[in-house]
Amino acid sequence: MDIKVGISSCVNGESVRFDGGHKSNKFASKVLAPYFTYVPICPEVGSGMSVPRPTIRLITNEERIALVDSKDASLDYTDSMVEFSQKTVDRLKETEMCGYIVCANSPSCGMERVKVYSKNSATKNGVGLYTQILMKEMPWLPVEEDGRLSDPVLKENFITRVFCLNDLYKSMDGEPTAGKIIAFHSRYKYTLMSHSTVGYKNLGKLVAKVAEYDINEFFAIYRTQLMQTMTIRASRKNNTNVLMHLQGYFKKELESPQKVELAQIIQDYNQGLLPLLSPITLIKHHLGIHSNEYLAKQSFLNPYPQELRLRYGL
Structure with missing residues (x-):
């Protein structure tokens, strides 16, 4: 079946995570793969980050949410991530993509409950920057996190x-x-x-x-x-x-x-x-x-x- 489904590259088994590893999902790779044609995308690598790389996280100063280096907040990746995300989603909108499986808890790909750090605390109420743009620009697209596929x-x-x-x-x-x-x-x-x-x-x-x-x-x-x-x-x-x-x-x-x-x-x-x-x-x-x-x-x-x-x- 030629059913196009986007997927976070790490969930697809590609070694693109910050530590050079992956997060392959058995249900996606073994059960669904015969029915879907996956379109793997790693927003972090796509926006210019290396493998391996320092960890990143979302932070907020109440005025904006930014994507920065976990240890050095002056290293800001927000603009490059937003630019890559917008260009990629604009391209996907022209295709007949039928779904998307994203990596849970990721500051770029998480669909919900992503940690957002402030000066004195952290709350799980964020959405990864890439997935946020994806869901906003393609509100009809079924999006689900890899971890939730066990439910x-x-x-x-x-x-x-x-x-x-x-x-x-x-x-x-x-x-x-x-x-x-x-x-x-x-x-x-x-x-x-x-x-x-x-x-x-x-x-x-x-x-x-x-x-x-x-x-x-x-x-x-x-x-x-x-x-x-x-x-x-x-x-x-x-x-x-x-x-x-x-x-x-x-x-x-x-x-x-x-x-x-x-x-x-x-x-x-x-x-x-x-x-x-x-x-x-x-x-x-x-x-x-x-x-x-x-x-x-x-x-x-x-x-x-x-x-x-x-x-x-x-």
């Missing part, structure tokens, strides 16, 4: 967003049209509902007005709102609501015992007794016998390759 919920959410954005790009095939966007949105009805009922309704209202926009302007607006809605993690309550909607498609096809079985499995999932995979597997089984073209196209049933095994613990 099954965060991991599933990130992968779902990456495949969703890739599906959007492939569906447009380089030329957005109202028809293509409507068809895509129709396939993501239940996926969006599982993430946010409010977001689902707002996107529905937006799509209903597609004819009022320049199509390229509309695509940009839709892409951002779509991906921001997908950032909201799907809840058990919302998933159960979606499963009950899907159950309704079989009310005329299933015999009474089959209806009872499906309802019970959905209820067991709702109570946390079964993973999401269980009711979805049964629904897909019934769908294989009682075909329904609209339901078969719903991304909720197949958001990513099942070989990734992401719904086993949800």
Whole structure:
């Protein structure tokens, strides 16, 4: 699969860290690599720093946050980092990049809770300078830290967003049209509902007005709102609501015992007794016998390759 995903070079296994080492992530390198085409970037090396190099950190004087040498704050790397970051992100914006995995806690790449030092203390409330510009300039892009990929919920959410954005790009095939966007949105009805009922309704209202926009302007607006809605993690309550909607498609096809079985499995999932995979597997089984073209196209049933095994613990 040609799914372009940015990644911090050290997380990709390249020896570019301050000590000449790397921070290879097993899930990214072993599990995801067959599906993604990685675009490795090290902002520190890219902005002119050497390997190895002195450590750097973020500092603040309440007026600005700067990137400086950890032992000598007069060695300021802020301007060179910002310049490199802006040029790199401007280039990435012209590509169909579908996600980004950044290095946690890094003063250049960290996504959240990066240490920021002041005169008398340090707080974990910063964002790496490069990633800050990346997220500001590309608000639709799924971004996740390497360490958070060990959390099954965060991991599933990130992968779902990456495949969703890739599906959007492939569906447009380089030329957005109202028809293509409507068809895509129709396939993501239940996926969006599982993430946010409010977001689902707002996107529905937006799509209903597609004819009022320049199509390229509309695509940009839709892409951002779509991906921001997908950032909201799907809840058990919302998933159960979606499963009950899907159950309704079989009310005329299933015999009474089959209806009872499906309802019970959905209820067991709702109570946390079964993973999401269980009711979805049964629904897909019934769908294989009682075909329904609209339901078969719903991304909720197949958001990513099942070989990734992401719904086993949800």
